[in-house]
Amino acid sequence: MKQPIGIFDSGVGGLTVYKAIKRAFPAENIIYFGDTARVPYGPKSENTIIEYSIQNARFLLQKDIKILVVACNTSSAVALQELEKLTDIPIIGVIKPGSKLATDSTHNNHIGVIGTEGTIRSEAYNKAIKSILPEAEIFSCACPLFVPLVEEGWLNHPVSRIVAEEYLNFFKDKEIDTLVLGCTHYPLLKSLIDEIMEHKVKLIDSADAIALHLKTLLPVESSTEPVMDRFYVSDNEAKFSQIAEYILGVQPTPIKRVRLYESWFE
Amino acid sequence: MKQPIGIFDSGVGGLTVYKAIKRAFPAENIIYFGDTARVPYGPKSENTIIEYSIQNARFLLQKDIKILVVACNTSSAVALQELEKLTDIPIIGVIKPGSKLATDSTHNNHIGVIGTEGTIRSEAYNKAIKSILPEAEIFSCACPLFVPLVEEGWLNHPVSRIVAEEYLNFFKDKEIDTLVLGCTHYPLLKSLIDEIMEHKVKLIDSADAIALHLKTLLPVESSTEPVMDRFYVSDNEAKFSQIAEYILGVQPTPIKRVRLYESWFE
Missing domain, CATH: 3.40.50.1860 (Rossmann fold)
Incomplete structure (x- = not known):
């Protein structure tokens, strides 16, 4: 199976980016992660946005992605440099x-x-x-x-x-x-x-901008291999599915909820 | 030093509860925790609200509190039973x-x-x-x-x-x-x-309701011991301090940011 493209967003909105990339690259496998438990990122501090972005990126990097797309504008604006320290694969913000x-x-x-x-x-x-x-x-x-x-x-x-x-x-x-x-x-x-x-x-x-940019990095292939996208969220699979249907026209599948090991420290 | 009362909320709003309790119990030490990094709890799923509430309660229980006040209505509505399994001290929701x-x-x-x-x-x-x-x-x-x-x-x-x-x-x-x-x-x-x-x-x-209820559980003392309240947040100390001043009339101090050990798992 072809190495997938990884996309993360603070929630469901990044599906507009998923949709544009899918349209431009129908033969690619895509893994989407939406941090629906901790949405919104917009009002959070820089430190927290960086921490959360690193956790999300690490999750996708474990899935052997070949390109990481940061669909969330807030993460792209604040955390991109830190994310680049994690990996040698291309990382694209919006x-x-x-x-x-x-x-x-x-x-x-x-x-x-x-x-x-x-x-x-x-x-x-x-x-x-x-x-x-x-x-x-x-x-x-x-x-x-x-x-x-x-x-x-x-x-x-x-x-x-x-x-x-x-x-x-x-x-x-x-x-x-x-x-x-x-x-x-x-x-x-x-x-x-x-x-x-x-x-x-x-x-x-x-969404349009990032799909256009991706064309400069990745050849558009027509593949006969079956394509398999996967969707992960940190909360509310049902609500995600519902808004996703509004954005995509179909309910994405499979959607899986992931959880965090968490405990506060000072 | 007297054992403190612990209060947690999803963010800064629980300071209205802090204020009412402080007014009713001026001689008590209070520790406040606001989960400002993950606010709001309202739209999250039951599972996530319970997980977050348990993490917050554990943090306060480590501080040797004698009563736990759950200021957040969403946590109180969803997580109280699970919190009661963690400890023998009284837990009060709103x-x-x-x-x-x-x-x-x-x-x-x-x-x-x-x-x-x-x-x-x-x-x-x-x-x-x-x-x-x-x-x-x-x-x-x-x-x-x-x-x-x-x-x-x-x-x-x-x-x-x-x-x-x-x-x-x-x-x-x-x-x-x-x-x-x-x-x-x-x-x-x-x-x-x-x-x-x-x-x-x-x-x-x-806020009024919980302060009234607390009077049935805790004697109102006049103490000559110095009182020391403490405030913890998971993000944005400065923004917390600003809204807190609006609610309390003074900036609370000290405010400390706590962090989470986190990594996604499936």
């Missing part, structure tokens, strides 16, 4: 591919970024975009309530509209022509965000 | 004291309960209230967005009002005269909830 796509898209060099508190605080997108396009002007804004609203399933709810209007009002006078959706949950609010931005702004989705 | 206070308060036996998904799903309040007042009619409703709204600090924000109106609309035709605020975060939305319920409903706060 920040660089998303930044590349944003710089390709912009005409006036005014780029907006939305994400979790952890992602925005890290300034990872700012640094990555500036390294490609030094003259870019970057405007970033944390949207901490977007994740709970998506988890609640309020995708078209009036409350989500008011919250989105409040957050996105920040971009009113910034004249951005490109907006990075810097969190795997945000593509689920894409049409709402698009509407509030009056369809004038190109929205950059991490 | 469900029974809150239910007692609610049955004392109601005149028409129509009682409302709001809480997290985990708390409401467990039906712990229903069972506890029925065991005291079998003729009670209980109406319960999960309010999953209240915790993120409080964490975002939107206590008087128009969005919080709309969300609260939407959730509390459920009680419109239920003729309740008493509403249990079944989550440590909710007292921070008390005035908003009171307004939406048109000041016609008695709001039951876990």
Whole structure:
């Protein structure tokens, strides 16, 4: 059996990345891990995000993966360097591919970024975009309530509209022509965000960006071998399955719950 | 030094319980543990809530506490029986004291309960209230967005009002005269909830309920010994300190971050 691609995310949102990779590489085996017990990562401290990311990466590395994809924007923003110390296989976060796509898209060099508190605080997108396009002007804004609203399933709810209007009002006078959706949950609010931005702004989705980037690293093969994807979560298999069906159109299978050996120490 | 009282919560909200206990028992030493790295517990599965609660209780039991207070409604609703297997010291959850206070308060036996998904799903309040007042009619409703709204600090924000109106609309035709605020975060939305319920409903706060209950177990002493409270969190000491100051009026000290030995297993 072909060595699999490993993907981890803080929860279910990374399935948008899984979906884009699967579409681009139908002959690859993929192992997905969603840390649904400890979601969300966005409000956590840098130390904790790094610890959790290392644990998730180690779990996938045990499965003999050939590439590790960090679908979680917060982990990508904060923990990528530490993860690279664990292994020699390629590790791909969402920040660089998303930044590349944003710089390709912009005409006036005014780029907006939305994400979790952890992602925005890290300034990872700012640094990555500036390294490609030094003259870019970057405007970033944390949207901490977007994740709970998506988890609640309020995708078209009036409350989500008011919250989105409040957050996105920040971009009113910034004249951005490109907006990075810097969190795997945000593509689920894409049409709402698009509407509030009056369809004038190109929205950059991490999932598309990472699948595009992966094509530069991995040949697209057509294989006659049977393909076998596997899904692991740290909690709530049933809830994962339900949201997954919404994202993927089918219920993923098999889904297995993994547990942690844990005890507090000072 | 006197044996301390131990309190744990999924995060910072349990400080409302700490505050009420401190006010009632100023001469007691209190150790508080907030699992800020893994907050919120509300959406997690029963298995995970039990695992996390056991880890938190073990940490406090190592500190030679004489009573364990489970400030988190979700843990109290789901994990109390399992916690009782760990130790012979008294363990107090918020469900029974809150239910007692609610049955004392109601005149028409129509009682409302709001809480997290985990708390409401467990039906712990229903069972506890029925065991005291079998003729009670209980109406319960999960309010999953209240915790993120409080964490975002939107206590008087128009969005919080709309969300609260939407959730509390459920009680419109239920003729309740008493509403249990079944989550440590909710007292921070008390005035908003009171307004939406048109000041016609008695709001039951876990913190008051547990302090009252504790008086039946522990004599109130006046001590000349110096009192020393301690605060432990699993993440974000600075953010904890900030919200704590809002709840307590002063920054608690000392605050120490504890960590977990963790590795995934199947």
